[in-house]
Amino acid sequence: xxxxxxxxxxxxxxxxxxxxxxxxxxxxxxxxxxxxxxxxxxxxxxxxxxxxxxxxxxxxxxxxxxxxxxxxxxxxxxxxxxxxxxxxxxxxxxxxxxxxxxxxxxxxxxxxxxxxxxxxxxxxxxxxxxxxxxxxxxxxxxxxxxxxxxxxxxxxxxxxxxxxxxxxxxxxxxxxxxxxxxxxxxxxxxxxxxxxxxxxxxxxxxxxxxxxxxxxxxxxxxxxxxxxx
Numbered sequence: 304x305x306x307x308x309x310x311x312x313x314x315x316x317x318x319x320x321x322x323x324x325x326x327x328x329x330x331x332x333x334x335x336x337x338x339x340x341x342x343x344x345x346x347x348x349x350x351x352x353x354x355x356x357x358x359x360x361x362x363x364x365x366x367x368x369x370x371x372x373x374x375x376x377x378x379x380x381x382x383x384x385x386x387x388x389x390x391x392x393x394x395x396x397x398x399x400x401x402x403x404x405x406x407x408x409x410x411x412x413x414x415x416x417x418x419x420x421x422x423x424x425x426x427x428x429x430x431x432x433x434x435x436x437x438x439x440x441x442x443x444x445x446x447x448x449x450x451x452x453x454x455x456x457x458x459x460x461x462x463x464x465x466x467x468x469x470x471x472x473x474x475x476x477x478x479x480x481x482x483x484x485x486x487x488x489x490x491x492x493x494x495x496x497x498x499x500x501x502x503x504x505x506x507x508x509x510x511x512x513x514x515x516x517x518x519x520x521x522x523x524x525x526x527x528x529x530x531x532x
Contacts, residue, residue, distance in 0.1 A: 319349035384512025400433030420498040451495030
């Protein structure tokens, strides 16, 4: 009764197919298949092909598992962050910083890092206060990168932004100097752009949760405001 299936299974195995691939085409148990195929010897090339296929499948499963884990953790952190908004909105620093980050901060889900860039020193000082007091970022997590045009380079530019941000030189990335065709400085007071980066995926997700909940609350308030008297 199973002769046709056995012949088909043997033929597929001799072609270098894996047990999994054969079981999709032959309706028998894995145990029966093992008995049928135990004397079939694969060539070195066939074994290598099966090994590579297995590695690809395992890599895919691993990547898929990591992706699902990341999605689950993101959802969990966003939900918890949204619950925090009710109490945090009582603090003006929270609201102002959230709005500034919403406008100027990095919101790319692909990178999942917290980054705020600005050329205004008072803006950088304010956001550093927000990161420290509201986000509770440890001092060793801050990274600074300066972007400045060639004509505005000065020896003390790094020292200037270190004072503004309150971050030591050891946490600065290499300064990015942009070439320019200008022959002289037009703005002698220009100190370049300071980019503050915090490599913390969970903080990025938390800020996202705050933003989503605040937006939801604003929509509710706007609807209430538009209600007829």
